[in-house]
Amino acid sequence: MLVTWKYRPRDTFIQRLDPRTRFIVLLCTIFALTIPEIWDYRFMIPLFLFSLTQFVLARIEWKEMRRTLFFVFILVFFIIGLNGLLSGRGGPSAALDPNSPIIYQALIPGTVWGITITISKLWFAMTQVLRILAMALPAIAIPYTLDPNIYGTAFKRMGASDKVSFTMDLALRFLPTFSRDLTITVDAQRARGYEVEKLKGGFVEKIRKLAPLIIPVTMQSTVTGEEVIDAMDLRAFDTAPRTWLKELHYAPRDYFMIGLGVVIFLACCILKWGFGIGGFFVPDFFTKFILG
Amino acid sequence: MNNNSTWEFGTRQVVYGAIGAALYGALSWFTNFLAIPAAGNISFRPAVAVLIFFGVAYGPIVGLLAGFIGNTIGDQASGYGFYWNWSLGNGLMGMVPGLIMASITDFKAQNQIIKAVGWGVLGIIVGMLFASLTEMFTSGIDMATAITGYFVPTLISNTVNVAILLPILMIAFAGMAARRGR
Secondary structure (H helix, E strand, O other): OOOOOOOOOOOOHHHHOOHHHHHHHHHHHHHHHHOOOOOOHHHHHHHHHHHHHHHHHOOOOHHHHHHHHHHHHHHHHHHHHHHHHHHOOOOOHHHHOOOOOEEEEEEOOOOOOEEEEEHHHHHHHHHHHHHHHHHHHHHHHHHHHOOHHHHHHHHHHOOOOHHHHHHHHHHHHHHHHHHHHHHHHHHHHHHOOOOHHHOOOOHHHHHHHHHHHHHHHHHHHHHHHHHHHHHHHHOOOOOOOOOOOOOOOOOHHHHHHHHHHHHHHHHHHHHHHHHOOOOOOOOHHHHHHHHO | OOOOOOOOOOHHHHHHHHHHHHHHHHHHHHOOOOEOOOOOOOEOOOHHHHHHHHHHHHOHHHHHHHHHHHHHHHHHHHOOOOOHHHHHHHHHHHHHHHOOHHHOOOOOOHHHHHHHHHHHHHHHHHHHHHHHHHHHHHOOOOHHHHHHHHHHHHHHHHHHHHHHHHHHHHHHHHHHHHHHOO
């Protein structure tokens, strides 16, 4: 039982990008949609296609992703999509337009409570799903396409302090050790008749039965910590700025992608705040299509 | 046990921040098979007790780093993606109980264990409320969904985890520290 990273080296455009570029472009996409509050489908579709292109270019195989995509599908369509369709809340007030034609209504007899689905709510739910996918697709690809060993260096080069970056680097180095300790502990407890795969009982009982695994591993790790602190102190850690073994260099493709991300963000801000374009509205073709 | 000032950030905090993050990430990944009923996208994490223990034992900086980096590692290992608001929420969940580090002098004293659990629950409330409410901006859900779909399930499961496992961790730590004399 080892923690296996989802990351695999692939010779793709996305993996050739500097990790900082990946994070900056992701943030530009998220901020472009959320800060100026973009709900216009004419913005949403190009942004979704931009994110989808990055996702496709990552060339992650279906068998690697199917479990994750299943959870994302449940989240996006059943929780966020249905929430938008039934409540119309969580977005612009225009989604709750009382004059929007009603498609379906089921009220509790004698009351005004029940389910009312309008065209604007339906359009809002569809926009919402597209909006979330535009923000989530590049983030979903990160574990599969970004080398965990480069995280510390990437955060350092993005402005984090040596200590924070080194903490991240050190955590990734500790992970296989603690996973091995966990394996040894599970095996030792199994030898005593403990069956982790068959945790029976209620919620509380299951937690209590995990204690024989969690406590020894945690206590052993605190002992390891003291030894590592001594070793680092002996090597004068934290007395001068550190150098980093891995170097990161921007290539022309990185400048292109960062430039594109910044242009997208600025364009959304200028069009929304300068020209009032980008807000929520239901296009006529959609209303005509639904009403026949 | 706690000779450091609450906000000190030196070698000790770097190492325990990293250890806490690695443990939180590894244990979160290991217990991914336990899901919360009716909240399909939220994992059930007994490892939360370990995160809060690291906050209580080593301070707010360690709690913050362990929560932020540990959640990122856990999601990374599980292949869920990178969600900054949940990572930061987990960081806050570790940081808030760390504020009482200086006042915890005896890890097996009943009143100090109760205090640690209380601050742990406060950390869960602050961290998970932050993460749930920021979902309104990142996912566009309404407040009712953020509270009932995200905050309440995580609050209940994390509180039960902390109430059961944190006292055991603290008592075990007190015994181990006494043996090692540190």
